[in-house]
Amino acid sequence: MMLPPSVYLDNAATTFPKPLSVLAEVNGCIRRYCGNPGRGSHPLAMASAERIFECRSAIASFLGLDAPESVAFTLNTTYALNLLIKGILRRGDHVLISDLEHNSVLRPIWKLAAEGLIEYDVFPSGCGQPNASPSRICAGIAKRLRPNTRLVLCTHASNVCSYSLPIAEIGAFCHRHGILFAVDAAQSAGHLPIDMKNMHIDALAAPGHKGLYGIQGAGLLALSPDLTLHTLIEGGNGLLSLESGMPDTSPERYESGTLPTPAIAGLLRGIETVSRIGIDKISDHERNLFDYAKERLAPMRGITVHAPSHRGAVLLFSAEGIPSEKIAGELGKRGICVRGGYHCSALGHATLKTPPDGAVRISFGIFNTNADVDRLIDALGDILP
């Protein structure tokens, strides 16, 4: 099915299009070498395993880790976060999360709390607070610490606006207090610099198909070398098959079942693309697009840009009197791809105090230009009264 030409501004959901090198690798993998990695020893199984190892190595290096075995592949970020949360927390633990969390953090935490297994509190991220600073945010965390606080888990960059938390400072604070620190990098991997060692991050979950420009089907959980989790699922992983218990060797311990080799192979090329362009350059590009979109939206009557001072890949706006889903739907009819509603982040929308029906999110990627913003603005001009 051929779709009409469109303007894609929903890169926070998944980036589109993908770099040609990613498409070529995925295609080549499926056509030439896609055996089942870690199962046999024949050439195709080994070729798949080699490519997966290369991707683990690239990710480890990208995140400031030494060892490829620190990186476990998952279906997506949500799976990685569930593996982390349910694999690390024990009955009686207390957890702190930020007021910008996606449901992929809030819901598993909420469920464990509803079952009476853990307790949690929400700390202010500083988003929307004019006097926010890393030390104030850490003070907010300190105020909520309990003797049984085991983990601080927060997003690096919000999925509803371009605010990012000072994770290096939060990580240092956590380690000074003997608390584990984990990061949801769903919106920051490929957009902002990340160095797990220097930022004192014990665990980090990220998608392959967003800022790292792989295809859908592969996410990752990166763990510091001294951290071992309980498994979320068990099954075959190609190791010690005659034993009933799961082997404790990472990362295979967390990877029961066949891995999505084509997605992982593509992710390797995506990371290479991002590394070649450079995070700083990508970040600058996205901020420039943000500034341009904000400038073009400013004269439009009834439009509110939420968290306008936080520049980056995500711009959230609402139009007075028009539901966000209506705007997104009308833009879609005109070939403009954006997302309305709540973006799976009730916490984030509450923090930003968006209207009851949510807001419209536009999100940029490396392939967007000012011309895409112009087409968005033209289409909005048709839709708004």
Place this chain on the structure above:
Amino acid sequence: MKQCTAALGSLTYAIKAQRALAENGIACEIVKLDSSMTRRGCAYGVAFSCEEQRAVRSILSKEKITITGFVNGGGELL
């Protein structure tokens, strides 16, 4: 030339070991261990000339790659 095999924790470690050994000029082959070498089911390792056994042990130790078993020529894991 007599072949030795070092059993490793996973295929990931076997590939890591192969690359580390190659960087140090030691050729090896990744092997899936057969039932004569492991009673615990599927496992991977690297096979290399026994003459390089000492260097292999040293390099893998330096790389923090644990050898879970060792076969000197044929037979079961030592």
